[in-house]
Amino acid sequence: MLFGRKKRKPITIPDKKVKEWKYTTCNYCSTGCAIEIGLSEEKRIVTTRGHAGADVNRGKLCIKGLLEHELFESPGRGTEPLIRDKHYEKFEKTSWDNALDTTAQKIKEIQDKYGKDAFAVVSTGQLLTEEFYTLGKLTRGCIGTNNYDGNTTLCMASAVSGYKRSFGSDGPPGCYDDFEHTHCFMAFGSNLPEQHPVIYWRLKEALEKRKFPLIVVDPRVTMLAQFADIHLPITPGTDCVLINSMMHVIINEGLQDQAYIDAHTEGFEAVKALVQDYAPEVAQHQCGIDEDRIRSVARLYAKAPSAMSIWTMGINQSTHGSDGVANINNLNLITGNIGKPGGTSLSITGQCNAMGTREWSSCSGLPGYRLLENPEHRQEIADFWGIDPEFFPKKRGLAQTDIFPAIETGDIKGMWIVATNPMTSMANTPRIRKMLESLDFLVVQDVYADVETNQYSHVYFPASVWAEKEGCHTNTERRVSLISNVLPPYANSKPDFWIFNQMAKRFENGQKIKFPETPEGAFEEMKQLSKGSNPYGNERTLDISGMSYEKIVKARGIQWPFSEEMAEEQDKANGSLKGSPRLYTDGKFQTPTGKANLICVDFYDNNEKPCKDYPFWLNSGRVVEHFHTRTRTGKIGNCNKFSPTPYMEMNPDAAKELDIEHQSYVRLTSRRGDAVVLVQLTQRVSRDMVFIPFHFHDCVNRLTVGLLDPYSRQPAFKQCSARIEKVDQAEAARLNAERRNY
Numbered sequence: 001m002l003f004g005r006k007k008r009k010p011i012t013i014p015d016k017k018v019k020e021w022k023y024t025t026c027n028y029c030s031t032g033c034a035i036e037i038g039l040s041e042e043k044r045i046v047t048t049r050g051h052a053g054a055d056v057n058r059g060k061l062c063i064k065g066l067l068e069h070e071l072f073e074s075p076g077r078g079t080e081p082l083i084r085d086k087h088y089e090k091f092e093k094t095s096w097d098n099a100l101d102t103t104a105q106k107i108k109e110i111q112d113k114y115g116k117d118a119f120a121v122v123s124t125g126q127l128l129t130e131e132f133y134t135l136g137k138l139t140r141g142c143i144g145t146n147n148y149d150g151n152t153t154l155c156m157a158s159a160v161s162g163y164k165r166s167f168g169s170d171g172p173p174g175c176y177d178d179f180e181h182t183h184c185f186m187a188f189g190s191n192l193p194e195q196h197p198v199i200y201w202r203l204k205e206a207l208e209k210r211k212f213p214l215i216v217v218d219p220r221v222t223m224l225a226q227f228a229d230i231h232l233p234i235t236p237g238t239d240c241v242l243i244n245s246m247m248h249v250i251i252n253e254g255l256q257d258q259a260y261i262d263a264h265t266e267g268f269e270a271v272k273a274l275v276q277d278y279a280p281e282v283a284q285h286q287c288g289i290d291e292d293r294i295r296s297v298a299r300l301y302a303k304a305p306s307a308m309s310i311w312t313m314g315i316n317q318s319t320h321g322s323d324g325v326a327n328i329n330n331l332n333l334i335t336g337n338i339g340k341p342g343g344t345s346l347s348i349t350g351q352c353n354a355m356g357t358r359e360w361s362s363c364s365g366l367p368g369y370r371l372l373e374n375p376e377h378r379q380e381i382a383d384f385w386g387i388d389p390e391f392f393p394k395k396r397g398l399a400q401t402d403i404f405p406a407i408e409t410g411d412i413k414g415m416w417i418v419a420t421n422p423m424t425s426m427a428n429t430p431r432i433r434k435m436l437e438s439l440d441f442l443v444v445q446d447v448y449a450d451v452e453t454n455q456y457s458h459v460y461f462p463a464s465v466w467a468e469k470e471g472c473h474t475n476t477e478r479r480v481s482l483i484s485n486v487l488p489p490y491a492n493s494k495p496d497f498w499i500f501n502q503m504a505k506r507f508e509n510g511q512k513i514k515f516p517e518t519p520e521g522a523f524e525e526m527k528q529l530s531k532g533s534n535p536y537g538n539e540r541t542l543d544i545s546g547m548s549y550e551k552i553v554k555a556r557g558i559q560w561p562f563s564e565e566m567a568e569e570q571d572k573a574n575g576s577l578k579g580s581p582r583l584y585t586d587g588k589f590q591t592p593t594g595k596a597n598l599i600c601v602d603f604y605d606n607n608e609k610p611c612k613d614y615p616f617w618l619n620s621g622r623v624v625e626h627f628h629t630r631t632r633t634g635k636i637g638n639c640n641k642f643s644p645t646p647y648m649e650m651n652p653d654a655a656k657e658l659d660i661e662h663q664s665y666v667r668l669t670s671r672r673g674d675a676v677v678l679v680q681l682t683q684r685v686s687r688d689m690v691f692i693p694f695h696f697h698d699c700v701n702r703l704t705v706g707l708l709d710p711y712s713r714q715p716a717f718k719q720c721s722a723r724i725e726k727v728d729q730a731e732a733a734r735l736n737a738e739r740r741n742y
């Protein structure tokens, strides 16, 4: 409060006594900010700052990046491997050899008794790319289970699936630089200022230089919606209706780019016929956006010289997330907005290295976007690794969201969970708790020993974090950046890369397959596997063969494709080594015909919706201070101080009807469970909706239903129904304080 002050306290920046700055990359979200870590004379990490010379963030960081140096010595870190017979017994410290031997033996016992696929591996989007590649080699090449997936199924699976269906391959086709060129920007279910603050800053910077319309589609008045020129507060789960109706207007008014459609797409006539059922005067009653608005937005988008769409969880976390992505791609294909500056379909990825796992982990296939279903791909990788191709399954196994229910049916008996926390992140956590309790064997590998999922493990592997390791990340715009190893592993924790290599030695195929000793050695293998063409003879988009650690650091991130030839050309031309900002610039896609697929997306309404007993839509999302399940940010003083407790946004009119006050506690109940939360009255949500941040343990995911998308198997976290009840305030406050101790 400055008003009335005579003497203002001057702002001072404390001298952290930095002796040396070390380059690395942020380990939280997919923006991919370049960070410099400040080391004191005693080689202690004392601060972080944004790297001014990096194209992604140009010196900026959000609160998480600014405080990231605090996580190395934060409470709860795993110091030693731990072991116990039963999950309800006390852990005992053990040696790495014993922890690894016991785990390998348990995996083999379960596989011998129940079959190879009875042991599942569930990974993450948080590891480094070389670690993903090595885990894939271990799981696909040595352990041999087909039930191997990552938590990216909870966030990006719909984007992957939609890209594959439309363009024949995964890989976001655009980049942040498109903000500088676009003439119309449409965001679907994406709250950039809170989820990707530095991408939002890039957008704002572009808007300050040159005004273009900002359209936001979101049922909630998010921070981005507050800044929008046009906000479309859509009925949850009806994005397909809105897009079909926009295409109805565009096609019926002849605003499509027919030359692009004819030259580069297939399936236009079928889509044209389908969208005739979505006239704005009909669609408005399903999607809640009035017909005039639909028409004016459709015209604005189609008439813009270039237009782009971004989306995040509002599209992906839905029972028709994959269809939503395919339909955004449809919109951009029919308006000729793919592969040109300012015209693109850009999924804003969630985790720092969700892209790395998509590219190299072999979760849903084999490394480098290869498919288990393709015999040539199986042969190629088997030859490269030196094993029999028959060791590989011939189609992909279960996704993460199907692996957990397979515990209930007795098909999965053991599991290895790496750097993910399903006890907080999965929908319907009361059910997940029972599943984890019933496993014959669970090994948890995590930076933190007190991560909630570790309550149910038999063995715990303490992992090193961030700059205690070395390797790459790929960000939202396909930019590969390096995490530099700045300090040694904490206590007796080990880099995930080391853990996977050691485990491989305990399996028969681990003697045949070469596992490089260093992450850079693994990167060299990935480079070799990235060369060449796809099965249809087109150049492989995911080509990193021109990169090296040295070049990545010099350029502060390089965007793939970046072939050896490209590296030579760019080096000769200007030495910039930036790679390829956009995909499909020549209109050639990764499909058998080289044309993109226009896909008919019909709307089906299978969401759990508000009803008499559960009259509110329950929506969830992020706050800027926290990342995912707070395993890291929950331990960082200022992140926790600014966002200490779960809260629920509620409309004041709805609250008045139920006699609920601002900042009182309420109990929110769904068909699955309940949670006690603090009420925050706000007009950001409509009368029939409440919103809760998803980061907190024993909170919103006790209620969510998580119906699955048929293509991507991603859960619909954002669409379910709940009712609100009053609670004893003193008891609720006690419970809240108890939870905040975590």
Ligand code: SF4
Pocket (backbone or CB within 6 Å): 026, 027, 028, 029, 030, 031, 032, 033, 057, 060, 061, 062, 063, 064, 065, 066, 196, 197, 198, 199
């Ligand atoms: S925007 Fe994302 S990458 Fe950048 S500092 Fe924040 S969390 Fe890190």
